[in-house]
Amino acid sequence: MQFGIFTVGDVTPDPTTGRTPSEGERIKSMVRIAQKAEEVGLDLAAFGEHHNPPFVPSSPTTMLGYVAANTSRLILSTATTLITTNDPVKIAEDYAMLQHLADGRVDLTLGRGNTGPVYPWFGKDIRDGIDLAIENYHLLHRLWTEEVVDWEGKHRTPLHGFTATPRPLDGVPPFVWHGSIRSPEIAEQAAYYGDGFFANHIFWPAEHTQKMVEFYRKRFEHYGHGAADQAIVGLGGQVFMRRNSQDAVREFRPYFDNAPVYGHGPSLEEFTAETPLTVGSPQQVIDRTLGFREYVGDYQRQLFLMDHAGLPEKVVLEQLDLLGEEVVPVLRKEFAAVRPAHVPDAPTHASLLAANGQPIAQ
């Protein structure tokens, strides 16, 4: 099982000091956080893509290329790459390029994006969101698996005799996850291609995530990629830890109360009861995270949101020490102990290459 972190890259004032980092500080800080993730033994770091302040990461492969050069083992991923408003040709080329530079330590999570104006800013219409995700990914998939592509669709200029360059590393495209909070169409899409399904999970009640994952597993089996419990599932999570759980609650509360996404709404206690957010001791985080398996089954990837809502970098790095040293080793052991042998790990470049040296089955 893979454990990692994901970030949305928000530039948020620290509510306890009023200080806002510059964009440059935040971007460099995200690099140091990713390096720390590798240092403490996590498997991957995933970066969001946004095109509106207060978020800084508009250019994921620039970021990931830089992080790749400054790490040696960490898998580089996204959370998410906008499949709707990006040109699929550029995604095919950018991520293949990144694969070569990062020696295959690359996968990506596709998402639609839910910021209304971003669509028209990129010449698209949010009402076409699902259709764009379906058509664009179909083209992306072909560009990675077929040498020469002839293609005509509704949403982009036709291609005739086109070869995306560079070709995927070793002829193996990056493994793709599809992220969605509430659209069965995206779970259906992930199932059809035998790709992974990522449930962000962190702002939603468990029963909702459970239904989405259950549907994806069922359809994964329907399309002949394996049994339902062999489908590739990833989950988001969100934690804040201190050795003493009361200290964690006290320290995190002002960040929670003022957080951009859910601040000024429910109390910290209500929100932790309703969503996977866990604020407490490392042991509480371990117990809660092990509980996710009870409603999504044995899964392959667990990401944690650690750096947001204005938390200072120093605190985030301390959190990663706790995560890497005290939480993840126990989670690895405990999840492995209950996982049946026929449940696969999340595909990596090495595993896909070893499987048959061919692109993943479709």
Place this chain on the structure above:
Amino acid sequence: MTGATPLGRRSIVAISAGLGAPSSTRLLTDRLTEATVRGLAELGIETDVEAVELREAAHDIADNFVTGFANSKLRPLLSTVANADAVIAVTPTFNASYSGLFKSFFDVLDEGTLTDRPVLIGATGGTARHSLVLDHALRPLFSYLHAVVAPTGVYAANEEWGSADAETGLAKRIERAGRELAALVAAREPAAEADPFATATAFEDLLNGTS
């Protein structure tokens, strides 16, 4: 219809956005509910009624705006509405319109919840001068939500609760509205909450753009 075998069973959710206790909005809601139940009984249909006071869900509705999801207290309420065969929706008149709480509740309902769902609208206010709130505010809201709004909406001004019915006609309006809603309910199959997973489009159709 004494002795007649019921032709079926339907459910009504009666939503009051009244804030006081007791509330004249709740009073009107209850009267409209009773009239509808009588109307359905005349058509041989038994009715289950769920009365909802939005006041009790005010915090949860506000949280839904901020967090983007319905919490565990609000979800059963949304589900009740989605599974109801008809909705009776009654609001006090605030500043020439429905109350903010009333609108907020319909803003957090999932899209499509009220499509083709019979709805009876009602409103209360200090004086009869506000009675057009029904047709200027409530009716357009429910038209937008693709609900089937009963032709008669009922507005009750404070003074009407203490006036001779021959003068105000409030009881008659309530009775007529209830009968209209009952007829709309009886003409439809029982409602069921949409299951997005059961009706999901197969991938080939998504790809062919035939969804």
